[in-house]
Amino acid sequence: MKPKKILRIVITYTIMLILALFFTFPFIWVLSTSFKGPGENLFTWPLKLIPKHPTFENYIAVFTKVPMARYFLNTIIITSLGVIFQVVLSALAAYPLARLEWKGKDMVFKFILLPLLIPMEGALIVNFITILKMGLYDSYIAVVLPSSVSIFGIFLMRQHYLSVPAELEDAARIDGCNEFQVFWKITFPLVRPATAALAIFAFTAYWNSLLWPLIVLRTPTKYPIQVGLSQLSSTFEPNFRTASAAMIIAMIPILTFFYFTQRYFIEGYKGAIIE
Amino acid sequence: MRTRKRQTILIAVLFLFVPLTLLGIFTYYPIIRGVVLSFGDYNMFTKKVSWVGLKNYEEIFHNKYFYEALINIFKYLVIVPFIQLTAILTAILVNQNLPGIKFFRTLFYIPVITGSVIVSMTWRWIYNVDGLLNNLLLSIGIIKEPVLWLTDERFALYSVMFVTFWRGIGYYMVIYLAGLQNIPSELYEAARIDGANGRQILTRITLPLLSPTMLFCFTISSLAALKVFEEVFLMTQGGSGTTTMMYLIYDYAFVRFKFGLSTATSVVFSGILIIFTIINFRFFGARGDKR
Numbered sequence: 001m002k003p004k005k006i007l008r009i010v011i012t013y014t015i016m017l018i019l020a021l022f023f024t025f026p027f028i029w030v031l032s033t034s035f036k037g038p039g040e041n042l043f044t045w046p047l048k049l050i051p052k053h054p055t056f057e058n059y060i061a062v063f064t065k066v067p068m069a070r071y072f073l074n075t076i077i078i079t080s081l082g083v084i085f086q087v088v089l090s091a092l093a094a095y096p097l098a099r100l101e102w103k104g105k106d107m108v109f110k111f112i113l114l115p116l117l118i119p120m121e122g123a124l125i126v127n128f129i130t131i132l133k134m135g136l137y138d139s140y141i142a143v144v145l146p147s148s149v150s151i152f153g154i155f156l157m158r159q160h161y162l163s164v165p166a167e168l169e170d171a172a173r174i175d176g177c178n179e180f181q182v183f184w185k186i187t188f189p190l191v192r193p194a195t196a197a198l199a200i201f202a203f204t205a206y207w208n209s210l211l212w213p214l215i216v217l218r219t220p221t222k223y224p225i226q227v228g229l230s231q232l233s234s235t236f237e238p239n240f241r242t243a244s245a246a247m248i249i250a251m252i253p254i255l256t257f258f259y260f261t262q263r264y265f266i267e268g269y270k271g272a273i274i275e
Numbered sequence: 276m277r278t279r280k281r282q283t284i285l286i287a288v289l290f291l292f293v294p295l296t297l298l299g300i301f302t303y304y305p306i307i308r309g310v311v312l313s314f315g316d317y318n319m320f321t322k323k324v325s326w327v328g329l330k331n332y333e334e335i336f337h338n339k340y341f342y343e344a345l346i347n348i349f350k351y352l353v354i355v356p357f358i359q360l361t362a363i364l365t366a367i368l369v370n371q372n373l374p375g376i377k378f379f380r381t382l383f384y385i386p387v388i389t390g391s392v393i394v395s396m397t398w399r400w401i402y403n404v405d406g407l408l409n410n411l412l413l414s415i416g417i418i419k420e421p422v423l424w425l426t427d428e429r430f431a432l433y434s435v436m437f438v439t440f441w442r443g444i445g446y447y448m449v450i451y452l453a454g455l456q457n458i459p460s461e462l463y464e465a466a467r468i469d470g471a472n473g474r475q476i477l478t479r480i481t482l483p484l485l486s487p488t489m490l491f492c493f494t495i496s497s498l499a500a501l502k503v504f505e506e507v508f509l510m511t512q513g514g515s516g517t518t519t520m521m522y523l524i525y526d527y528a529f530v531r532f533k534f535g536l537s538t539a540t541s542v543v544f545s546g547i548l549i550i551f552t553i554i555n556f557r558f559f560g561a562r563g564d565k566r
Contacts (some may be wrong), residue, residue: 013382015368020382023445026397027385029407046414047407093294096287115302119548120523121502122309122541125528126300129317147302149294177535179282185546208390210505215529230509240400247393258388259381262449269453 034244056146058245082206098161160194197268313539331539366451395509431515454488
């Protein structure tokens with residue numbers, strides 16, 4: 001039994017190491033490139049991953065030549081706005097759909113889910129025209145507004161509201177809570193973990209969003225990091241070193257974020273799959 | 276009791292008003308408006324629509340890129356089973372309680388979480404004439420001269436597809452991980468007491484109980500494959516035979532500013548997606564619904 005188990009663990013780790021290499025080798029190469037000076041050939045073969053003379057000059061170049069700090073700030077503004085909108089609006093909309101009795105409830109819920117069955121890929125164009133007409137073109141709010149209501153979010157929150165036992169609410173009503181207090185003091189606190197999962201999904205989606213911000217933003221100083229990088233790739237294409245440093249800087253926050261929140265990712269999907 | 280009733284209605288209206296209004300403007304209106312616009316030509320400067328009847332549809336059906344895109348998105352579906360199989364196996368692998376497992380999960384998720392821009396830039400370098408891939412294959416002797424992975428029509432689409440595959444595994448791995456953790460551990464214990472071996476546990480417990488998750492993942496993964504855009508946009512700009520429907524829609528609208536053609540394409544594409552979804556449900560729906 002014992003040696004068999006050890007063998008299994010050895011095999012598991014071996015496979016995981018191979019997979020780890022498979023999923024990270026491009027980034028390892030980028031990381032190594034970002035520390036190489038102009039004197040070193042990047043494409044030598046066999047590969048030299050450890051720079052002969054490690055240097056920080058690429059990182060300094062990024063911050064002096066590219067408005068990296070500005071991109072970060074923009075990303076943070078857009079992401080925060082998006083997360084707040086999605087979480088608040090989903091948490092609000094899902095409550096009457098899950099816990100209150102009123103006429104037309106099922107119809108409204110089905111209506112909300114309808115777009116999942118009728119995909120409209122042209123929404124992009126119509127929304128662009130709408131944003132122009134609203135005078136919101138080239139503003140942060142334009143980036144988040146069209147996606148501020150997440151159907152997935154409403155669905156997820158509704159699932160969690162449904163799991164709250166009715167006895168708790170009834171007890172609160174008997175104790176004299178009005179309907180607002182029932183929501184705010186009893187039901188909502190119980191689903192708060194679900195809002196964390198939703199916030200995390202929204203965070204990664206907005207942090208990495210590319211096409212829509214690219215369409216509705218014109219001023220480069222308003223670009224979030226992804227759009228900024230995509231523009232950088234055309235201007236900095238020949239300069240792998242600087243671009244590599246920029247990519248590494250862009251990766252660090254989101255990777256750290258995932259490392260500490262992966263539990264919520266898994267929890268969030270658990271809630272979504274049950275249905 | 277009357278006040279309760281009134282409060283309930285008030286909450287329902289207050290809580291739903293803003294979300295429904297926003298959905299109305301940015302989700303429902305575009306469905307209708309998109310169809311209407313597909314029969315017209317929108318002038319960005321005068322903000323006027325001139326009606327052209329079915330001209331947009333005629334034009335897109337006479338465009339060879341439309342057919343190229345159509346063929347490409349169905350070719351793209353090929354990666355779905357590969358992504359899903361790899362993701363399931365990886366999920367089973369990292370669903371063990373071992374030291375450092377959280378770190379490995381993070382490593383496997385890096386391609387997902389870094390976003391399409393960084394991933395595509397990196398792979399463009401790997402696919403470069405003097406990039407890693409050519410160097411590697413030349414040194415092993417598989418190829419005699421460098422291959423133009425992203426500009427040669429014979430390889431470009433497959434090169435892009437590989438990146439989608441590579442980038443998709445981690446995403447579905449996490450969903451399968453959630454599915455695996457939903458399986459009650461008592462089932463495994465009971466099976467072990469009954470003397471089931473590892474393979475029996477996998478085929479009799481894990482895989483059957485994972486099938487709702489698999490259905491979910493196959494569905495969203497194939498829709499994502501049909502709608503592929505970012506990798507194409509960032510790596511080939513739709514060139515060398517890699518155009519897709521979403522790229523075509525984007526290209527018509529935001530490169531050539533032909534909104535009518537773009538919405539007409541998207542109406543046709545939405546129709547294709549709806550048909551695809553219905554077929555999908557006919558085949559798998561009955562089984563998935565029961566669970």
